[in-house]
Amino acid sequence: MTRQDSIAVVTTDSPPVNALSVHVRNGLKSAIEDADRDDSVEAVVVICNGRTFFAGADITELGKPPLSPDLPEVLAAIEKSAKPVIAAIHGTALGGGLELALACHYRIAVPSARVGLPEVKLGLLPGASGTQRLPRLIDPGEALDLMISGDPVDAEKALRTGMIDTLAEGQSLEADAVAFAKRIVGDAKPLRRIRDMPAKTPDALTPAEFAEAYRERNARKLRNFRAPDEIIRCVEAAMTLPFDEGLAIERKLFRELLDDPQSAAMRYAFFAERKAAKVPGVEGKPDISRIRSIGIVGAGTMGTGIGMAFVNAGYPVTIVETQQAALDRGLANIRRTYERSAQRGSLTPEEAERRTALFFGRLELEALSDCDLIVEAAFEEMSVKTEVFFALDRIAKPSAILATNTSYLDIDRIAATTSRPQSVLGMHFFSPANIMRLVEIVRGEKTDLEIVGTAMALARAIGKVGVVVGVCHGFVGNRMLEKRQDEADRLILEGATPWAVDRVLYDFGLPMGPFAMADLAGLDLGWTREASTGETVRDRLCESERRGQKTGAGYYDYGENRKSDPSPLVEEIIRDVAKARGIARREISDEEILDRLLLPMINEGANILEEGKALRASDIDVIWINGYGWPAYRGGPMFHAEQVGLDKVVERLRALEAAHGGRFRPAALLQRLAAEGSSLTDDT
Numbered sequence: 001m002t003r004q005d006s007i008a009v010v011t012t013d014s015p016p017v018n019a020l021s022v023h024v025r026n027g028l029k030s031a032i033e034d035a036d037r038d039d040s041v042e043a044v045v046v047i048c049n050g051r052t053f054f055a056g057a058d059i060t061e062l063g064k065p066p067l068s069p070d071l072p073e074v075l076a077a078i079e080k081s082a083k084p085v086i087a088a089i090h091g092t093a094l095g096g097g098l099e100l101a102l103a104c105h106y107r108i109a110v111p112s113a114r115v116g117l118p119e120v121k122l123g124l125l126p127g128a129s130g131t132q133r134l135p136r137l138i139d140p141g142e143a144l145d146l147m148i149s150g151d152p153v154d155a156e157k158a159l160r161t162g163m164i165d166t167l168a169e170g171q172s173l174e175a176d177a178v179a180f181a182k183r184i185v186g187d188a189k190p191l192r193r194i195r196d197m198p199a200k201t202p203d204a205l206t207p208a209e210f211a212e213a214y215r216e217r218n219a220r221k222l223r224n225f226r227a228p229d230e231i232i233r234c235v236e237a238a239m240t241l242p243f244d245e246g247l248a249i250e251r252k253l254f255r256e257l258l259d260d261p262q263s264a265a266m267r268y269a270f271f272a273e274r275k276a277a278k279v280p281g282v283e284g285k286p287d288i289s290r291i292r293s294i295g296i297v298g299a300g301t302m303g304t305g306i307g308m309a310f311v312n313a314g315y316p317v318t319i320v321e322t323q324q325a326a327l328d329r330g331l332a333n334i335r336r337t338y339e340r341s342a343q344r345g346s347l348t349p350e351e352a353e354r355r356t357a358l359f360f361g362r363l364e365l366e367a368l369s370d371c372d373l374i375v376e377a378a379f380e381e382m383s384v385k386t387e388v389f390f391a392l393d394r395i396a397k398p399s400a401i402l403a404t405n406t407s408y409l410d411i412d413r414i415a416a417t418t419s420r421p422q423s424v425l426g427m428h429f430f431s432p433a434n435i436m437r438l439v440e441i442v443r444g445e446k447t448d449l450e451i452v453g454t455a456m457a458l459a460r461a462i463g464k465v466g467v468v469v470g471v472c473h474g475f476v477g478n479r480m481l482e483k484r485q486d487e488a489d490r491l492i493l494e495g496a497t498p499w500a501v502d503r504v505l506y507d508f509g510l511p512m513g514p515f516a517m518a519d520l521a522g523l524d525l526g527w528t529r530e531a532s533t534g535e536t537v538r539d540r541l542c543e544s545e546r547r548g549q550k551t552g553a554g555y556y557d558y559g560e561n562r563k564s565d566p567s568p569l570v571e572e573i574i575r576d577v578a579k580a581r582g583i584a585r586r587e588i589s590d591e592e593i594l595d596r597l598l599l600p601m602i603n604e605g606a607n608i609l610e611e612g613k614a615l616r617a618s619d620i621d622v623i624w625i626n627g628y629g630w631p632a633y634r635g636g637p638m639f640h641a642e643q644v645g646l647d648k649v650v651e652r653l654r655a656l657e658a659a660h661g662g663r664f665r666p667a668a669l670l671q672r673l674a675a676e677g678s679s680l681t682d683d684t
């Protein structure tokens, strides 16, 4: 604690993110109590050193025996203080960090600061009075949006909604905060204790109706997921009960969530994502300042999506197509995407225009000669890829990184067509590439580690999660997906309907099942009439022009607004194909469907690990959560295997092997770990 005249400045310095661990809580509590006792102190500023204001509770402490003082106790001491306490916020005030700021009597933030309550992303609720204080300070709908999305808002929005009182526009946050504190003292402003404010209530609705309407509006997004539901209960309590009673409910539900497997899964996922960023052999922070301009080969869905991902982070992008019409189509798609963002209000019209203008469309690869990173997103065929890389090798500058966005093809073969395989790697984005967070960073046999590190750092710089994987068919994600798809195709021939298969996965928590997904992507991806044998359901659907949503029919029939209906015709086609292949049909339980879809994925994940194509089981989970919509509250397929129990997984695989054959044989790694009673994810 230092002094600026009559203002005590309590500074926390606990790298890397000033998490509110026990020593920080201790320090804060005694500093506040000291300041309160000291008659010469008229107000207190709480501020942090380093890159951020408090990033919340120390997540490593959660789930362990509580250490005193707990956060609510510290916050109560702050709020109780007889002198105004002012939170001075920079970086991000998150979770317990924002809750601490809300226990202060006033808040000042630098314009670049962001504030949020991301507990939901850990399967928790704000458990240090956030659910009770925030709806007393701002509109309850806005409070719920903040707590249920878990996404932070910027200082300007925080000011507009009333979460902070003023912006610090000067050179020094500390100086501005002290000046603000002096004004509060000088004007004899009251101690604003949020606990004493009445909760805001929505117009025209009772709190119960408001809570129900919120639940209904978000039902699809929040299905199966416990934390949001409990957050809504807490906010309803804030609107109906005295502060301390609401607080008791918040405490109880927070503790329950802490013990819930959903939160264990999400906390695991939090650290898994950070672990994935660490690439053995890459020391320190790679310098990505040398990467200034990006080239993209191919203006199709992937090329334009990847281009937008880079432009959104401020990089200019040169995008090359072979035909003017294809280029025009790609650029028009980009423009439309940005215009839609402007219409929705997520971008200003000027920003949408600025981003569109960062694209340069060209018809010759030579236009990429000056690019620092070139991402090839051309047609998914080896001959096309090798031709492009052969040409790029001659055109690109020596320091350029050459990446391919291939989803399946052998990167070592692609790299071998160049004289610089050390600079070639895979950057496998997921569609829509401007939205989905995952990028598989595929390290070829000869790729330089420094290039891998740079690609990982670049992925992070554009807001993505990079995960290093090795070269194999489909890499990690699609290789596992293929196993699931293969089994889904078998299940419908054996008697399950596509809608039953989709429903089982949807109910498990995935955004959609394999058949709905196939309809969305287009059944004719990689399909040609010439090569069609008419022996698979897909062949038969494509032959009858049922090619997915875009043709109004695929596995499902599509009506107005793409509403899908099960198709009796498709059931007939499936029965026909099964008959032609001599497959006996039977009732298949939901339990069997789930096992047959998930266990082969887990098994393949174990094979991938054993082959060293993924560095850690947790990397596989990061891939599935961020690239395929695996619900984070289930931690990813490998974590799920662990929650089921590896011995049970092996047992069920063996039973399936006995019934259906060798494709279910448990991977050697699973057998070994199950026998030893050890864990797949222990390294995390």
Ligand code: 3H9
Residues within 6 Å of the ligand: 016, 017, 019, 052, 055, 056, 057, 058, 059, 060, 071, 072, 092, 094, 095, 096, 097, 099, 118, 119, 122, 124, 125, 126, 127, 128, 130, 271, 274, 275
């Ligand atoms: C909570 O507050 C509960 C309360 O409501 C109730 C309590 C009673 N704890 O992400 P980075 C580590 S729940 C411990 O790479 P960035 C992280 O693991 C909490 N460690 O940096 C990493 O370690 P390493 C609610 C934490 O600059 C290092 O810090 N708060 C914590 O990209 C750097 O992290 C949250 O959920 C933590 N709270 O992003 C916020 N936070 O270097 C979680 C980080 O060994 N944190 N670490 O791998 C974040 O969102 C980001 O870390 C942040 C910085 C935006 C702050």
